[in-house]
Every structure is written in structure tokens, then in C-alpha cells.
Amino acid sequence: MSATDALYNRPGPNRLRQADAYRTTNRQDAVKIRFAKEGIGAEEPISVPGLLKRTVNNYGDYPALRTKNGKNGYYTVTYKQYEEKVHQVAKAFIKLGLEEHHSVGVLAFNCAEWFYSAMGAIHARGIIAGIYTTNSADASSHAQIVVVDDAKQMDKIHAIRDKLPNLKAAIQIQEPYAPYLKKEDGYYRWSEIESMNVSDVEEQYKTRLENVAINECCCLVYTSGTVGMPKGVMLSHDNITFDVRGIVKAMDRVVVGSESIVSYLPLSHDALKGTLVKSLQDARPTRFMGVPRVYEKFQERMVAVASSNGSLKKMIASWAKGITLKHYMVSQGKSSGGFRYKIAKSLIMSKVKQALGFDRVLTLASAAAPMSPETKKYFLSLDLKIVDAFGMSETSGCHTICLPDSEKTEESLDDDCWLHSGDLGYVDDKGYVSLTGRSKEIIITAGGENIPPVHIENTIKKELDAISNAFLVGEQRKYLTVLITIKTEVDKDSGEPLDELSHDSSVWVKSLGVEHKTVSEILAAGPCPKVWKSIEDAIKRANKQSISNAQKVQKFTILPHDFSIPTGELGPTLKVKRNVVSKMYADEIEKLYA
The missing domain is CATH 3.40.50.980 (Rossmann fold)
Structure with missing residues (x-):
């Protein structure tokens, strides 16, 4: 009797049930497991x-x-x-x-x-x-x-x-x-x-x-529903424990008894209240996972704090960040032995990490959506390297018990058990894979052009820090338009966006020579011509980076408040729910095409 056969003839919980297929839409069924000849896939599976x-x-x-x-x-x-x-x-x-x-x-x-x-x-x-x-x-x-x-x-x-x-x-x-x-x-x-x-x-x-049994369902998770209704995904014991094994094997410098992580996602109540940094300072995690929006919030906070420093502190911080970023961009993070980098790391960046609660962190990961290169570079300049974690709820482990919807399951998982994820991306000349968006997010214009919205949205936001969200519109339309939200403060109890401008937005507005303190004041002013022109100029700069005229934004409007989970525009992982936003702001969208 082989080691695998023995798994079918033992009592649970570490047993296998006989199964006929690698996938199922019935929560009571078991599924077959593929075993590899070597490596992690050859190890004996285990239940939760x-x-x-x-x-x-x-x-x-x-x-x-x-x-x-x-x-x-x-x-x-x-x-x-x-x-x-x-x-x-x-x-x-x-x-x-x-x-x-x-x-x-x-x-x-x-x-x-x-x-x-x-x-x-x-x-x-x-x-x-x-x-x-x-x-x-x-x-x-x-x-x-x-x-x-x-x-x-x-x-x-x-x-x-x-x-x-x-x-x-x-x-x-x-x-x-x-x-x-x-x-x-x-x-x-x-x-x-x-x-x-x-x-x-x-x-x-x-x-x-x-x-x-190891190969039966033990967990039901729902996708975030950013481009449609949430889908239910059934995961087996092996889906979960196989993933755990893989993650642990990939970790650097695991120290038994000293590892610490903070559980806050996807129910990001802590992050939205603005208390996540306090939790991180208390826990001092060795591993941290976040969605891009969480890292962007960190960046906004750090920039706001830095702007209030005196000129000498700003100069020192700018020098240290420049040296640290150069270290990673030139030496690719390998020990360069540079004296200036060592000084910046030990005297300045160590204090920054401590302020964020990341002084013990060994792994920083981002998942659920593509992160902009600008955000990654910002954290590299703080001596914090963020790695991308690619995956989906549907791909947890070496096999998946599939969606409880037979038609959608057949669409997603082919007969060879390859999952069609719907991700868009490219492989560069060095073999690195970059994800840029989702196929379901693609906008097809009236002229038949396929437009990837995320790249255009990120380009617009990069051109003006005060823009919190840029939502591209153009499905079956003659031209592209964009809905703009301005960064504002957040209610610390409810997580809802307030009318009061954030620090970034206040600095931006003052630089234009106006004294508006809220979004409603900006809109009540006509909207404010100077604010309008500043956003318009940012969009024009973004348009110059477009690869075709079809990808250029022609019109925009400013929405009365930022996107959030409580107001319905963001899902639990802080990604924009495109179908919801399109319906919620249908009137504003129609005015852009009137």
C-alpha cells in the first residue's frame, strides 16, 4: 500500500475521501488531489x-x-x-x-x-x-x-x-x-x-x-464584487493548509515564537478609523499584508507629517530618502556597502520604521489590486520593500473546490483545471510579470477601442496628489470622461468621508490662492475656477502620456464626497466597485455626455 493509499484508510481528521473529480459545486462532495513527485506538492496533506x-x-x-x-x-x-x-x-x-x-x-x-x-x-x-x-x-x-x-x-x-x-x-x-x-x-x-x-x-x-476529510469543503469565502455580484468560493482543508505551507517556506528568517502579524483585513475597520498605525506600533509585526489603498493611506500620512517639519528636517529626510531609493534602484537591494546608505538606514530610516510599527518587519506584501510604481518607490525610499502577492480567492492552494454555480465554474475552470483568472498584464524582457488590471474592467468605447481604466486612473492621480479617486467612464461612449473625488478627512468612528479637506488637499488649494476648506465650498464656488483648472491641467498632463487619442479623457466632474465602504463605492478590500459607482452616479455621468 502506498503512502497516498494509506490516507484513504485512516480515521480523520487527516484522511482523504474517495473522489471522482478535481472540482465540484456541491459543498458535501470531496475532490481529487494532485500529488507531485517532489517538492511541497509531494508532502502529505493535512487538515485544518x-x-x-x-x-x-x-x-x-x-x-x-x-x-x-x-x-x-x-x-x-x-x-x-x-x-x-x-x-x-x-x-x-x-x-x-x-x-x-x-x-x-x-x-x-x-x-x-x-x-x-x-x-x-x-x-x-x-x-x-x-x-x-x-x-x-x-x-x-x-x-x-x-x-x-x-x-x-x-x-x-x-x-x-x-x-x-x-x-x-x-x-x-x-x-x-x-x-x-x-x-x-x-x-x-x-x-x-x-x-x-x-x-x-x-x-x-x-x-x-x-x-x-482533507479534500472536502471547510470554508466559504466571497469575492469582493468589484465588477459584479460577489461569487462564493468553496475551499477545502488542503487549499488552506497547502497555502500555509507554501507561504512559510517562502518566508525569510522565520523565528519560532517571535513571529507576529496583525489581523485587520478584509474587515478594515481599523484601517478606516485611522488607528491601524497604533495597532502596528503595539504589535510590531514581522509580516504585514495590505491592499494598495492601505499603503497609499500610510504614504499620505507620512507626507503630511513631513510637510510640517522645519526646513532642516525636510532637507535631511529628503537626502536620506534619495540615498535609500538609489540603493534599491541601482544595487537592487543587495548590500552595496555604501557608507551614506548605512548612515541613512541606521540614523533616519530606523526611526521612520519605528514610527510606523515596522521596525521588526521582514515581509511587506501587497495584494488584491495592482500597486502604482510611485507608491512602491516611496516605500523603497523609506527602506521598506513591498512585494506583490498574486492570487485570487479561487486559487487558494493546489486545487479548488469551485464556485457554487455550475455555469460560472465551467467558465472559470477548464477541463485541465486551469483557472481563467481574467487578469491583464505583461511579461517584461527580464521575465518579470506585472499585473495591470482585470479583463472585466476593460472599457469598450463606441468606436470599438479597448481601454484599460486602472492605468489611466493611476496616471491622473499621479499628476495631482489631492485627487483621491479618478473613475474612468466610457463604455459604449464616443469619448472618455472621469469622475474625480478630492481627498478629505474621514470620520474616525464610521469611516465615512467628511466634507473637510485633507492636509494634502488644503495645501493644494492654498497654493492656488484660494481659501476653501471643504469640498462643498469648492463646488459652491461654481465650482471654483482655479481648482477646476488645476484638475484640468493634471488630466491634460496625463493625456500626453496616452498611447492613443482614444485613451485621452475629454471631460470630468468633481463628486461631492470621496469614495468609501460606508457610502458604498468601495468593497471590503478597498477596491472600487465599478458597477455600483456607475449606477450611483448615473446622472453625473449622463451630464458629461449631454
Whole structure:
């Protein structure tokens, strides 16, 4: 019997189920796994519960997670404690009625209970399904159990409870609790889950764990829906654990017990409130992943702080940034032995990293959208190298349990299991791959020209720092137009854009010789001719960089507020939802073509 055959004849959770195909749209099915002859693909696969158990056996007393306890304090949970909490939650979910291959929906911002719920659902042979807090309660319609973080989210569930036939329990994490929370009505407090007597389901839980298989679905994620409705993607245990293995093998200088990451995406509440830097300063992560918009926000903040410095500090900072950027551009980041770079790094850039919470960081990665070369160069000048992480929800691991929509699955995944991602990009003469956008984002004009919007939008923003978003329009139109939003301050509680101009915008407006302090003042002034001309000139400069007349922007308008998640223009990963923006600002768009 081969090692692979043995995987089919052992009890779970580290077993394989017999399967006939490499893909499925049924959450109860298993899929075949391709094994390589060597390398990571030849290693024995492992389930999520199996990986946690192995981690507990090897590193049980190491910290698994730290979370805030009140305003200033943190408390730490070890892997042993983490496993105990997961087992308790898994048994509680079973007792509340969670069936095998059915889902637990979590409608909450990042918190420890999110992790316990996710792992508990998987250990109970269920499926974890994360739900964005901006979603309606309809997103929970197929879940048997829903975990929410506060009364606001619980109200969403309560309002349509009679339309959720599968729902057996709804659990609220944080106080103050909704007044209608009663166990007899299927509403629970998280503390009741932690203290629940689960002795009567011990054997059932043991059986469930033994039935878990590596090649069956354990997680349901939804794409961000930037160019259409979100798609559900089913991921197996192996999808997740294979990815983890690959990431760890690719990491530099892994130090057991000293690694630290910050969990804040895709539920970027922390980032939008402007408190992410404080969290980073507290955690001092060794690895950090962000979407391009998060790095752009860092850049805006750093530029604003630098502009308030005295002339001597500005001169020193400019010298250090220039030396550091040259080091990376000329020596490609290899040790050049340059004395000036060493001085800049040790005396200046070390303080910048400390201010950002990146003084221990070994890996900085960007994902979900292309990052502009300007942003990358800015961080290189701070001695912070950002690498691109290419991938999709649908490509997590060596195989994918595909979308729960057979037609879309057939379109996306061919018979040889190659996934057609829809990415646009190019390979340069040195073999480097660059992604520039998505095929679904392509604008086809009335003249039949194919226009990639992201490149044009980024070029416009590069020409004027005060522009927050440039949204290109032109589908089946005779010419291109663009919707412009100006950078403003953000409400720290709600994440909504305010009317007040940001620091960048204020500096820009003053340089034009006007004293407007808000977007509404700019628009009320006609809009302001000087502001209008400055934006117009930036677009003209961008047009000069176009490769054809068809890619030149002819008209623009200024929108009354910036894009955001609360106002609907941005998805949870801070990417623009193009279909939503086109509908939301349809009147403004039509005026540009009148």
C-alpha cells in the first residue's frame, strides 16, 4: 500500500475521501488531489484541525493570539488555550444544531471570537462563511448559526428571522446586548457559548472529527464584487493548509515564537478609523499584508507629517530618502556597502520604521489590486520593500473546490483545471510579470477601442496628489470622461468621508490662492475656477502620456464626497466597485455626455 493509499484508510481528521473529480459545486462532495513527485506538492496533506493539533503538540505554550482588553491592555491566548476554546465552541455549535457540511456565518469585525467561531465550525465538520459587516442580513440566509459582534448586526438578523429557514441560533459577542436575546428564542450571548454544558455531545464531536476529510469543503469565502455580484468560493482543508505551507517556506528568517502579524483585513475597520498605525506600533509585526489603498493611506500620512517639519528636517529626510531609493534602484537591494546608505538606514530610516510599527518587519506584501510604481518607490525610499502577492480567492492552494454555480465554474475552470483568472498584464524582457488590471474592467468605447481604466486612473492621480479617486467612464461612449473625488478627512468612528479637506488637499488649494476648506465650498464656488483648472491641467498632463487619442479623457466632474465602504463605492478590500459607482452616479455621468 502506498503512502497516498494509506490516507484513504485512516480515521480523520487527516484522511482523504474517495473522489471522482478535481472540482465540484456541491459543498458535501470531496475532490481529487494532485500529488507531485517532489517538492511541497509531494508532502502529505493535512487538515485544518490536524494542523492545529500538531501546532499545539509542538508549541502549546507559545502565544497564538493577542487581543485588546479594554482601551489600553492586551491579553494573550496560548495555542493550548486556543485549542480548548475551539473545542468548546465546536461542541456548542453541534449542540445548537449545526449539521455536517452546513455553515456558520460570522458577521463581525476582526476579534478573537471570529477565530474561535471559524475553527469551531471547521472542527465540527461544518463550513465557516465570513460575512462583511456592510452586507445585508440576506447574506446569512443559508447559515444554520450566525455569530455577530454587536446589537446593530443582530438587529439585521432579527429583522428577517422569519425569512431564514435554516437558522437555528444567533450569537452576539459584544455588549450592550440586544434586548430580545433569549435562549428559548434561539438568541445567545457569547458568554453562554463559553459556559455551555456540552458533555452530552462529546461522542458526537469525536465522531465528527474522525469523519473530517482533507479534500472536502471547510470554508466559504466571497469575492469582493468589484465588477459584479460577489461569487462564493468553496475551499477545502488542503487549499488552506497547502497555502500555509507554501507561504512559510517562502518566508525569510522565520523565528519560532517571535513571529507576529496583525489581523485587520478584509474587515478594515481599523484601517478606516485611522488607528491601524497604533495597532502596528503595539504589535510590531514581522509580516504585514495590505491592499494598495492601505499603503497609499500610510504614504499620505507620512507626507503630511513631513510637510510640517522645519526646513532642516525636510532637507535631511529628503537626502536620506534619495540615498535609500538609489540603493534599491541601482544595487537592487543587495548590500552595496555604501557608507551614506548605512548612515541613512541606521540614523533616519530606523526611526521612520519605528514610527510606523515596522521596525521588526521582514515581509511587506501587497495584494488584491495592482500597486502604482510611485507608491512602491516611496516605500523603497523609506527602506521598506513591498512585494506583490498574486492570487485570487479561487486559487487558494493546489486545487479548488469551485464556485457554487455550475455555469460560472465551467467558465472559470477548464477541463485541465486551469483557472481563467481574467487578469491583464505583461511579461517584461527580464521575465518579470506585472499585473495591470482585470479583463472585466476593460472599457469598450463606441468606436470599438479597448481601454484599460486602472492605468489611466493611476496616471491622473499621479499628476495631482489631492485627487483621491479618478473613475474612468466610457463604455459604449464616443469619448472618455472621469469622475474625480478630492481627498478629505474621514470620520474616525464610521469611516465615512467628511466634507473637510485633507492636509494634502488644503495645501493644494492654498497654493492656488484660494481659501476653501471643504469640498462643498469648492463646488459652491461654481465650482471654483482655479481648482477646476488645476484638475484640468493634471488630466491634460496625463493625456500626453496616452498611447492613443482614444485613451485621452475629454471631460470630468468633481463628486461631492470621496469614495468609501460606508457610502458604498468601495468593497471590503478597498477596491472600487465599478458597477455600483456607475449606477450611483448615473446622472453625473449622463451630464458629461449631454
